[in-house]
Amino acid sequence: xxxxxxxxxxxxxSRVNDFAFKVATVNGTGSASANGLILKVICRMGIPxxxxxxxxxxxxxxxxxxxxxxxREGHLARTPCFDLIVAMNPSTYAKDVAxxxxxxxILYDDSWPLSKTLIRxxxxxxxxxxxxxxxxxFTGARERVLMKNIAYAGVLVALLGLDMQIVRDLLEETxxxxxxxxxxxxxxxxxxxxxxxxxxxxxxxxxxERMAPDGRYVLMDGNTAAALGCVYxxxxxxxxxxxxxxxxxxxxxxxxxxxxxxxxxxxxxxxxLQAEDExxxxxxxxxxxxxxARAFTPTSGPGLDLxxxxxxxxxxxxxxxxxxxxQRTGPSTGMPTRTxxxxxxxxxxxxxGDTKHIALFPADPEECFHLTVAAFDLAECFQTPVFVVSxxxxxxxxxxxxRLRWDDGYRWDRGKVLGEPELxxxxxxxxxxxxxxxxxxxxxxxxxxxxxxxxxxxxxxxxHGDYTEDEEGYQEVIDRLVRKFxxxxxxxxxxxxERREGAVALLVCLGSSDGACREAIDLLAARGLAMDLxxxxxxxxxxxxxxxxxxxxxxxxxxxNRDGQLRTLLVNETSVEKAKLRSVRHYSGTPICALHVxxxxxxxxxxxxxxxxxxxxxxxxxxxPRLRA
Amino acid sequence: xxxxxRNALGLTRMDYEGGMSTLCAGCGHDSITAxxxxxxxxxxxxxxxxxxxxxxxxxxxxxxxFVSQAHxxxxxxxxxxxVASGANAANRELTYIGISGDGDSLSIGLGQLCHAIxxxxxxxxxxxxNGVYGLTKGQFSASTDVGSKSKKGEANEVGxxxxxxxxxxxxxxxxxxxxxxxxxxxxxILKAGIRHRGFAFIDVLSPCVMFNNHEGSTKSYxxxxxxxxxxxGTGFVPIQAEISTQxxxxxxxxxxxxxGTTLYLRKVDASYDPTDRGVAYSYLKERQDRGEIATGLLYxxxxxxxxxxxxxTVATPLRDLPFESLCPGSAALEELMDxxx
Numbered sequence: 011x012x013x014x015x016x017x018x019x020x021x022x023x024s025r026v027n028d029f030a031f032k033v034a035t036v037n038g039t040g041s042a043s044a045n046g047l048i049l050k051v052i053c054r055m056g057i058p059x060x061x062x063x064x065x066x067x068x069x070x071x072x073x074x075x076x077x078x079x080x081x082r083e084g085h086l087a088r089t090p091c092f093d094l095i096v097a098m099n100p101s102t103y104a105k106d107v108a109x110x111x112x113x114x115x116i117l118y119d120d121s122w123p124l125s126k127t128l129i130r131x132x133x134x135x136x137x138x139x140x141x142x143x144x145x146x147x148f149t150g151a152r153e154r155v156l157m158k159n160i161a162y163a164g165v166l167v168a169l170l171g172l173d174m175q176i177v178r179d180l181l182e183e184t185x186x187x188x189x190x191x192x193x194x195x196x197x198x199x200x201x202x203x204x205x206x207x208x209x210x211x212x213x214x215x216x217x218x219e220r221m222a223p224d225g226r227y228v229l230m231d232g233n234t235a236a237a238l239g240c241v242y243x244x245x246x247x248x249x250x251x252x253x254x255x256x257x258x259x260x261x262x263x264x265x266x267x268x269x270x271x272x273x274x275x276x277x278x279x280x281x282x283l284q285a286e287d288e289x290x291x292x293x294x295x296x297x298x299x300x301x302x303a304r305a306f307t308p309t310s311g312p313g314l315d316l317x318x319x320x321x322x323x324x325x326x327x328x329x330x331x332x333x334x335x336x337q338r339t340g341p342s343t344g345m346p347t348r349t350x351x352x353x354x355x356x357x358x359x360x361x362x363g364d365t366k367h368i369a370l371f372p373a374d375p376e377e378c379f380h381l382t383v384a385a386f387d388l389a390e391c392f393q394t395p396v397f398v399v400s401x402x403x404x405x406x407x408x409x410x411x412x413r414l415r416w417d418d419g420y421r422w423d424r425g426k427v428l429g430e431p432e433l434x435x436x437x438x439x440x441x442x443x444x445x446x447x448x449x450x451x452x453x454x455x456x457x458x459x460x461x462x463x464x465x466x467x468x469x470x471x472x473x474h475g476d477y478t479e480d481e482e483g484y485q486e487v488i489d490r491l492v493r494k495f496x497x498x499x500x501x502x503x504x505x506x507x508e509r510r511e512g513a514v515a516l517l518v519c520l521g522s523s524d525g526a527c528r529e530a531i532d533l534l535a536a537r538g539l540a541m542d543l544x545x546x547x548x549x550x551x552x553x554x555x556x557x558x559x560x561x562x563x564x565x566x567x568x569x570x571n572r573d574g575q576l577r578t579l580l581v582n583e584t585s586v587e588k589a590k591l592r593s594v595r596h597y598s599g600t601p602i603c604a605l606h607v608x609x610x611x612x613x614x615x616x617x618x619x620x621x622x623x624x625x626x627x628x629x630x631x632x633x634x635p636r637l638r639a
Numbered sequence: 640x641x642x643x644x645r646n647a648l649g650l651t652r653m654d655y656e657g658g659m660s661t662l663c664a665g666c667g668h669d670s671i672t673a674x675x676x677x678x679x680x681x682x683x684x685x686x687x688x689x690x691x692x693x694x695x696x697x698x699x700x701x702x703x704x705f706v707s708q709a710h711x712x713x714x715x716x717x718x719x720x721x722v723a724s725g726a727n728a729a730n731r732e733l734t735y736i737g738i739s740g741d742g743d744s745l746s747i748g749l750g751q752l753c754h755a756i757x758x759x760x761x762x763x764x765x766x767x768x769n770g771v772y773g774l775t776k777g778q779f780s781a782s783t784d785v786g787s788k789s790k791k792g793e794a795n796e797v798g799x800x801x802x803x804x805x806x807x808x809x810x811x812x813x814x815x816x817x818x819x820x821x822x823x824x825x826x827x828i829l830k831a832g833i834r835h836r837g838f839a840f841i842d843v844l845s846p847c848v849m850f851n852n853h854e855g856s857t858k859s860y861x862x863x864x865x866x867x868x869x870x871x872g873t874g875f876v877p878i879q880a881e882i883s884t885q886x887x888x889x890x891x892x893x894x895x896x897x898x899g900t901t902l903y904l905r906k907v908d909a910s911y912d913p914t915d916r917g918v919a920y921s922y923l924k925e926r927q928d929r930g931e932i933a934t935g936l937l938y939x940x941x942x943x944x945x946x947x948x949x950x951x952t953v954a955t956p957l958r959d960l961p962f963e964s965l966c967p968g969s970a971a972l973e974e975l976m977d978x979x980x
Contacts, residue, residue: 054980228979242972244965246957247728249721270967276951279960281728285721286754293714293721293751294728297692300712302958303729319715413976416969422962455958456710456726457733460687465703465711477703 027057027082029216031094031170034106035159038070041098043184044159045076048166049408051176052080053229056221060086062407062601067254067346073102080218085532086410087525088403088601093216094169096162098140103128115214117165119158136210138165143201148194157198164202169210171217174203230411232404233308235375236334237262238414239382240306241270244422245332247305249283249294251313254346255402256336259308288313292320292333299324299331300466302427302455304386306332311340311353314360321395322361323468325491328442328453330389330425332382333397336405339599348599349402351521354575357397358549364488368498369397369549373524374404375411381547383420384503390425392498393453401570403522403601426452433461441475442487449493495550502548505555510540515564515615518544518591520576522601523568529604530611539615546576551583559586564618566611572597647683654686655679657704662697667819667845668767672704674822675736675765678829679706689734690726694719694748697774698740698767698845717748720755720764724946727760730956731947734833735762742772745781745800752802756809756838761945763832763839766802767819769847777850790850801927803937806840807920812943813839814919815936819846828936837945844932913939 033048035041042063049061059080066072079089093114097106103118103125110116112132118124120137129135140161144154167174177199185192206212237259240248250260264282271279285291291307298305309317314335324331339345340352357369368388370381382398389396426446433439433454441464442451451473454462464475472483473490506524510531519527524545531541544558559565559580567577574593581588594610596602643651655676660669679689686708693699695716702711714722719737727735744752744766755764770787772778779787782802783795806814813835817825825843832839912918919938926933946952953960 050980225980228976230979234979238972238975242966244960244962246960246965247725249725270971271965273953277953278951279953279957279964281946281950281952281957283724283728283758286750289718290721290724290751290754293718294725296714297712297722297725297727298729298958299725300722301726301729305725305729320718320721323715411979414972416972418969420966456690457688457730460708463687463708463710465713467703467711467713468715469713 025093025216026219027080027221029093030077030079030089030091031096031216032078032092032106032109033076033096033098033162034102035074035076035098036070036101037066037068037072037074039159040156041074041076041159044163045078046408047160047177047180047184048163048172049078050180050229051167051172052078052218053227053410054176054180055173055218056224057218058082058084058086058410060088060407060410062088062403064600065347073099082221083532085525085529085604087529088603090600090603090605094214096166098158098162107133115169115216117162117169136165136169136206138162138202138205138209140165140202143205144198147197147201153194157194157201160195160198161202164199164204165206165210166202167199168203168206168212169214169217171213171219173218173220174199226412227410228413229408230375230414231258231406231408232372232375232378232400233259233336233406234262235378235411235414236308236372236382236398236400236405237266239379240332240386241266242379242416243304243383243386245304245306245386246279247281247283247295247298247303249285249291249298249305249307250309251285251288251291253288253310253313255338255406256308256310256313256334258406259334259336288316289320292317292324295331295333296320296324296329299329299389300327300456304330304332304390304422306334306386308334308336310336310338310346311356312343314353314356318361321367322363322365324395325361325365325367326363326468327466328393328451328491329395329466330393331395332385332389333395334382335397335399337399337401339402339597345599347402349522349570349601350597350599351401351523351570351575352572352597353399354520354569354571354579357399358579360395360397366495366550367395367397368392368495368502369399370503371399371520371547371549372404373521373545373547375409376414377547378404379414381503387423388498388501391423391501392450392494393425394494394498399521401522426450428452428454428462430459430462433459436461439464440473442471442473442490444473444490444493448497449490449495450497451490499550499552502550502552505547505552505558506543506545507554507558508543510535510542513540513542513562514618515566515611516542516544516558516562517566517568517607517611518546518559518576518580519568520546521570523570526602526604526607527568530607533604533608534611534615539612541611541615549579549583551580555580556584556586559584559590563590564592564614565590566592566594566607566614568594568596568602568607570596570602646680648685650680650683650686652676652680654708655706657702657707660701660704662700663847663849665848666697667769667847668698668701669704670819670822671765671767671825671843671845672701674819674825674829675705677822677826678833681826682830682833684734684833688732689736690723691736691738692719692723692726693738694740694743695774696740696743696772697769697847698738699743701767702736702738717743717746718751719743720748720751720760723762724755724758724760727762727946728952729958731761731952731954732956735760736833737762737764739764739766740773741766741768741770741780741782741802745802749781749800753805753809756806756811756840759812759837759943759945759949761836761838761947763829763835764841765829765832766840766842767845768802768842769845770799771847771850773847773850801923802840802842803933804920804923804927806842807916807923807938811840811938812837812940813936814938815840816842816844816932816934818844818934821934824934831936831939835939835941837940837943913937916940 052059062077064075097118117136119140121139121141267280295305339348339350372378385396472478689709691702693702770783
């Protein structure tokens with residue numbers, strides 16, 4: 011099994027395209043471009059790679075890390091097991107040195123001696139005088155700092171076997187219009203590379219080898235993909251208030267609209283409203299949605315809280331609008347630059363009174379794109395707020411993503427909208443009348459026809475849209491909303507179900523937990539323990555979720571939050587027996603890893619499957635495999 | 640039967656009426672509603688091309704009481720400007736009128752009002768200002784004057800927000816003040832506000848018969864009703880020839896309110912320049928220092944860029960754009976993907 015090291019502590023055999031490393035720097039020094047360069051080079055070498063940015067809520071001067079994992083088998087979830095640490099930030103040396111795997115490497119700047127207290131006997135230290143080299147080669151403090159980052163990239167080219175031609179190509183693409191910067195970057199890369207070749211044993215046992223060139227993949231973050239989804243779905247009104255980690259969704263929508271929706275004379279086919287707060291942003295999309303435009307707002311947990319009242323209004327008055335919740339670590343301000351799945355309950359039941367909402371849970375950028383398009387159709391079909399719920403890991407990190415494709419045959423589904431001809435055939439128009447028996451009443455758009463005019467009110471209303479405090483009149487509408495919700499249930503993106511022969515348990519997850527769960531299932535399979543996977547992609551849950559839960563005696567529900575919110579939703583919204591659902595939770599702010607899932611699942615599974623799988627097991631029961639990557 | 644008066648569209652005043660008001664008999668807000676009906680009628684606006692929005696409170700109920708064939712939106716407390724901004728962004732062609740109150744606009748929704756002004760959304764915004772929370776039975780609002788007494792006899796000690804001064808400072812492009820009892824003044828201002836391209840802000844003092852009505856104030860109310868024609872109006876409505884007013888320049892008129900306090904409504908005088916923000920502000924301040932309230936169209940800037948002009952939005956309402964003009968298609972996506980390699 012790749013990534014399992016059954017031998018000693020030291021990785022003696024070379025590990026090609028299967029390891030993880032981490033770069034520790036100070037934020038605001040330009041290390042992001044060096045790290046992005048490394049990620050792209052590996053991706054262009056055809057090797058599955060992921061990059062996770064672990065950054066502070068700060069602009070300059072605090073510690074920041076970039077974690078890279080390569081896996082020829084395509085396991086790209088976060089791993090906490092780093093074979094190499096590029097320690098460029100003295101203030102985190104101690105923590106960084108402690109984190110490297112036994113037998114691993116520490117690359118550091120030996121322009122200054124390393125404190126003896128940082129010496130570990132079980133790792134190899136690779137010193138490169140990066141600061142000294144850059145001081146000798148470059149002039150000006152800023153250039154020296156910037157180029158030091160590119161220089162460590164050069165060292166990594168030599169140590170890990172990154173393709174130098176691709177490095178040069180990328181630098182050329184990036185700096186094609188800034189020749190002098192291109193030159194400095196070339197020099198800096200060579201500086202690191204040449205020094206490493208001359209003084210270090212290159213390449214290391216962990217190294218890269220080109221795999222078959224694979225043009226099917228790009229590197230893209232979820233917020234960019236979601237913004238693209240908004241453009242392709244025909245959204246014209248975006249309202250927002252800046253908040254990490256949702257901001258880049260609107261940034262990207264803006265850039266894309268400037269490119270695709272702006273005429274040469276500057277005329278725009280879109281409107282972006284930067285609101286005074288999230289309350290206003292929500293109100294704007296409700297107003298625009300009511301008016302008949304496809305409208306959306308991107309936010310995160312704190313913003314979602316502020317939007318709550320409007321969400322209830324949109325639910326009750328049946329106004330289509332799309333909300334993006336790029337989740338971050340709460341509660342309160344929490345850790346704004348760390349990830350979590352902490353808003354599941356907030357989203358599902360947002361606002362006071364009897365409310366429940368359609369929510370979609372993309373697992374990666376590709377799904378961010380397609381589920382965004384679906385969200386706009388669903389919002390208009392069901393005339394209700396629809397939530398696209400991702401998280402910081404998906405939204406901000408670059409993921410190896412299949413090239414996004416578009417079907418030119420697609421046309422938006424505006425749902426039941428009555429125009430003048432349809433209204434002419436009616437004796438009278440009643441806004442909330444269920445004519446078709448599916449719980450969905452037809453709407454009209456303002457300004458189209460006097461006959462279709464009605465009064466949207468958040469106060470009690472009957473099926474005609476008239477104000478009411480009448481028991482039956484009120485309840486009739488509220489009950490129809492439940493029927494509408496039930497109609498939606500079967501129209502939502504289906505859950506992903508993967509069955510394995512002889513499965514002894516079921517693993518349930520959503521969103522960005524997908525990669526870690528799949529990897530954990532593969533690791534278990536290698537130990538003779540088969541598990542089925544259920545990844546829900548929408549709320550309300552498909553009936554298939556009920557069926558699958560009923561089929562399994564042992565069910566693990568994976569949550570990236572403290573209280574097991576997905577588990578709570580399953581208990582609340584399916585007929586599953588509560589005690590049957592075991593909870594696997596990870597909520598430290600980092601993306602969940604396979605090892606964590608394994609640790610929680612393995613003991614229970616082994617006691618359950620004892621005797622069944624004992625013969626095929628390669629390690630002793632209860633003993634955790636060493637995960638390298 | 641006398642023939643009903645018809646406007647340019649052949650519609651009568653009745654075509655601009657709405658549902659029966661459920662406000663207290665004699666509420667100032669109902670007078671404003673009547674003025675709105677009159678303004679719409681006189682401007683001959685197609686009813687279904689009008690959009691009326693409001694928040695929560697007594698004032699916000701009134702959108703149901705005029706132009707029943709207009710599309711209406713009664714949203715959440717204090718947040719009407721956001722809904723109006725979004726609706727307006729989606730469709731620039733309709734006529735937007737927002738009705739709000741002093742609780743809605745000056746407390747819970749103060750921020751929303753400020754930012755709608757900054758955004759210069761093309762709409763008429765009417766603040767029906769009664770200085771009291773009516774629906775929750777008589778609490779002081781942010782426009783209650785210091786020393787003004789509640790029905791229970793407590794005196795307000797917290798200074799008020801003057802929405803007109805605030806709107807001027809925030810850069811509003813149309814700022815007016817009027818009185819619910821003065822239809823002569825109010826109707827032309829409403830018409831001018833509807834015609835203004837940009838955010839037209841009108842603060843309308845509107846007595847609350849229930850909760851500013853301590854001992855002896857019923858008479859005060861009657862007095863206002865009786866004397867409303869005597870209240871001076873403003874003549875500074877320069878944009879439409881059809882808009883006319885009747886007034887005598889430079890008159891100050893004291894009006895006794897329900898709570899016994901006296902308002903001094905002052906028509907802006909002939910030397911007043913409503914296109915100079917600085918003049919407007921100092922005039923307002925000067926009158927305020929004398930215990931008077933300046934009314935009329937106090938400031939107007941007709942060459943301002945509204946939301947759409949500023950944002951260079953296409954002339955066709957965004958909500959009417961065909962899908963083909965919005966979706967870049969597969970070839971563009973294919974090309975774009977190469978940039979993420």
